[in-house]
Amino acid sequence: MTKDEAMALVARRTALLERVRKVLIERLNVARPPDEIDPDAPLFGTGLGLDSVDAVELVVSLETEFAITLPEGVVGRRSMRTVGSLIDLVMSREGAS
Amino acid sequence: VKAIREGVALARPKGTFLIRFSGGDGAWDTLNHLSSSDLFLRDGQIIHTLWLAEDATPLGDVYVCRTDEEFLVIGESAGVDLVAHAKKNVRLGAIVDDLAPAYTPFSLHGPFAWELMAMLVGGGVVGVPYLSMFRLDGGGWGFRAGKTGEYGYDLFVPNEGAAAWEKRIREAGAKLDLGDATEDVLQQCRLENWFFDIRREGKKGLSPLELQLQWRTSSAKEYIGSAALAERRKRGIARRVLTMVAPSEMREGAEVRLFGASVGEVLAAGKSEERNDWVALALVDVAWSHAGIDAFEIGGVPARSITPPVLDNRSLYVNPQTHTYASRAEAVFPPLAIGV
Numbered sequence: 001m002t003k004d005e006a007m008a009l010v011a012r013r014t015a016l017l018e019r020v021r022k023v024l025i026e027r028l029n030v031a032r033p034p035d036e037i038d039p040d041a042p043l044f045g046t047g048l049g050l051d052s053v054d055a056v057e058l059v060v061s062l063e064t065e066f067a068i069t070l071p072e073g074v075v076g077r078r079s080m081r082t083v084g085s086l087i088d089l090v091m092s093r094e095g096a097s
Numbered sequence: 098v099k100a101i102r103e104g105v106a107l108a109r110p111k112g113t114f115l116i117r118f119s120g121g122d123g124a125w126d127t128l129n130h131l132s133s134s135d136l137f138l139r140d141g142q143i144i145h146t147l148w149l150a151e152d153a154t155p156l157g158d159v160y161v162c163r164t165d166e167e168f169l170v171i172g173e174s175a176g177v178d179l180v181a182h183a184k185k186n187v188r189l190g191a192i193v194d195d196l197a198p199a200y201t202p203f204s205l206h207g208p209f210a211w212e213l214m215a216m217l218v219g220g221g222v223v224g225v226p227y228l229s230m231f232r233l234d235g236g237g238w239g240f241r242a243g244k245t246g247e248y249g250y251d252l253f254v255p256n257e258g259a260a261a262w263e264k265r266i267r268e269a270g271a272k273l274d275l276g277d278a279t280e281d282v283l284q285q286c287r288l289e290n291w292f293f294d295i296r297r298e299g300k301k302g303l304s305p306l307e308l309q310l311q312w313r314t315s316s317a318k319e320y321i322g323s324a325a326l327a328e329r330r331k332r333g334i335a336r337r338v339l340t341m342v343a344p345s346e347m348r349e350g351a352e353v354r355l356f357g358a359s360v361g362e363v364l365a366a367g368k369s370e371e372r373n374d375w376v377a378l379a380l381v382d383v384a385w386s387h388a389g390i391d392a393f394e395i396g397g398v399p400a401r402s403i404t405p406p407v408l409d410n411r412s413l414y415v416n417p418q419t420h421t422y423a424s425r426a427e428a429v430f431p432p433l434a435i436g437v
Contacts, residue, residue, distance in 0.1 A: 001392045003356045006385075013387045035330075036316065038309035039387070040291060040338070040405055046145045046228055047312050077413040078435060082291075084388055084404035091389075 016087045019065060024083070027061040028054055039084045047082075055080060062086065068093040098370045100276025101245055101286055102433060103411060104422060105207035107266055108278040114157075114172040114179045115196040115253055123189030124168055128161055131186055131321060133305070133314040138163040143228040143240060147313050148172070148179065149322025153304040153329055156182060158295040160242055162230045169196075169230070171240060171251060175299045186321065200237060201259035203252045203266065206286070208411040209273055209422040210248040214239070216269040222250075223417045245283065246290030246410040273422045285367040288376055291340065291405035297349075297365040298338070298378055306334045307380065336361060337386040339379050341393060342369075342407060342436070343400035347377040351396040360385050363395060369407065372434040376407055408433050 001009075021034040030037065030048050037048065043058075044050045050058065058080070059070050070093060079089040100106035118124040129136050134146035140163055148157035157179045159172035172179045180195040187193060205213055214222045218233065225231050231239045236255045243249015254262045267275065287294045293310060305314050306329055314326060339361070341347065346368070353361035361381035369376045377395065381402075391401035409431050420428055 001390065003392075006356070006390050006392055009389050010385065010387050013389065032311075033316070036311045036314075038311050038337075040309045040340075041312040076409075076431070078406075078409045078431075081406060082404065088388070088404050 012091070013087055016090055017083065020062075020083055020086050020090070023058070023061045023065050024048065028058060037083060039082070039087070041083050043080060043082060043086070058086075062090065066090050066094070098282055098285065100274065101206045101247060101278055101282065102371050102408070103208065103425075104276065105205055105210045105213050105270065105273050106276040106278040106282075107270065108204045108206065108280075108283055110202045110204055110251070111280065112173065113197065113202050113251075114159075114170065114174065115200055115202070116170040116172065116180055116183060117194040117196050118168040118170065118183070118191055119166070119194070120190050120192040121166070123187070123191030124166075127183070127186060127188045127191040127193070128168055128170070129318065129320065130188060131183060132159070132161060133320055133322065133326075135315045135317060136161060138168075140165060141230050143230060143242060145228065145242070145313065147305065147310065148182065149305075149320070149326070151322055151325060153322040153325035154302055155293075155295055155299045155305070155308075155310075158293055158299065160228075160240060162238075162240065164230060164238075169238065171242075171253075173295050175295045196253075199256055200253040201256050201262075203254065203262065204243070204278075205248075205250045205252070205266070206243055206245045206278060206283070207247050208415040209420075209425070210243075210250055211417050212422055213266070213270050213273055213275065214250050215417075216272075217265060244290070244292035244294075245286035246292070246406055246408060247286075247412040248415075284365075285369070285376075288365055288367055288378060289369055289371070289406060289408050290410065294365065301364055301380070303338075303380070304329050304334075306330060307337055309338050334383060336380045337383050338364065339381040339386045339402050340388070340405040340407065341377040341379050341395065341400045342372070342403050343375045343377070343395060343398045345375065345398040347375045347395045347398060347400065353379050353381055353400075354394045355385055355390070355392060360393075369434075371408060372437055374437065403436050407435055409435050 024030040240251040347366040366377035388404040393400040
């Protein structure tokens with residue numbers, strides 16, 4: 001990876017992080033300012049406090065926000081563990097939908 | 098490690114605090130002042146939080162559990178006596194009791210830890226949600242928690258019954274090929290699953306901002322360390338933790354380089370047996386603290402950043418209604434290693 005490629009990746013992940021934070025705050029009612037939602041913060045349980053009902057809403061919200069489809073089987077349990085794993089998921093689906 | 102990742106292992110935790118807070122409203126008020134998270138707890142529920150020093154660095158990595166009108170705290174510290182810290186900060190006549198001398202801790206970890214627990218205390222334990230407490234026959238408590246990414250149970254049994262408990266655990270566990278987990282193994286599992294380790298990265302003078310632990314802090318209340326944390330937040334941080342993987346050894350304290358420049362240092366590192374590579378937690382300049390960069394160099398070893406956890410834990414897929422340890426070979430699970 002060249003420096004330019006790394007800078008482009010950082011810019012892309014930073015932009016996606018902002019949008020995932022927005023989804024979490026506006027659609028999942030995570031009661032925190034955006035900059036208090038760390039990239040590696042766990043989504044469920046004692047992390048950002050999401051529950052199994054939120055998981056369905058989260059998938060729908062990601063599909064809407066990023067204009068991607070997340071069919072069952074693509075959204076594995078590991079994709080829903082942290083904010084960062086959601087970014088990985090979105091990046092893996094861009095252009096695939 | 099194999100027992101923790103694929104079966105069940107027994108650990109004998111050392112240096113774990115067990116503290117009871119009682120005395121009516123003072124108990125909650127004292128704990129709320131000590132703890133960085135908002136404390137809204139039902140009976141039997143646990144919150145995983147931090148106790149901070151006035152400068153916002155972590156003193157304790159603690160579980161707070163409500164039990165009737167009292168609270169139990171299980172904690173690990175960065176070398177600080179958490180009982181003395183609690184007693185120094187008592188409010189409204191709260192009573193702080195150090196229970197650790199009277200109880201012996203055991204912990205069980207693994208995707209089939211629930212099966213061994215069910216043999217020991219009955220099938221009802223399978224329905225105990227994550228971060229919940231249950232009482233043990235004969236005294237003591239069990240806490241469904243754990244810091245390995247697998248099913249985890251922390252047991253505190255009265256000292257007089259500890260030998261009998263261990264005998265029962267080992268006899269029942271023999272059917273599940275029970276392994277023994279050392280502190281080193283548990284530390285490696287924490288690293289792989291991105292559980293904060295107050296005895297490693299917790300001793301580096303970092304705040305929850307650099308450690309990515311803001312989700313364990315509240316902006317809605319004042320607590321010990323909150324003023325310093327707010328000040329640090331206002332100033333902004335220069336570096337943030339980032340998970341790295343590499344094919345060769347990475348060492349704690351090693352410099353992290355990227356495109357010829359020094360951009361950070363390794364806080365903790367260890368060999369991942371399940372991944373067959375090395376995993377590290379590094380403190381990296383915020384500008385480069387992102388997953389997916391494969392151009393890092395650590396002590397001459399090429400390394401790449403990755404989103405933790407670095408394992409797709411089997412406990413995510415083991416279902417107590419359908420799986421058993423004995424029939425595990427018939428089940429199909431995803432590979433444990435992610436992004437290898």
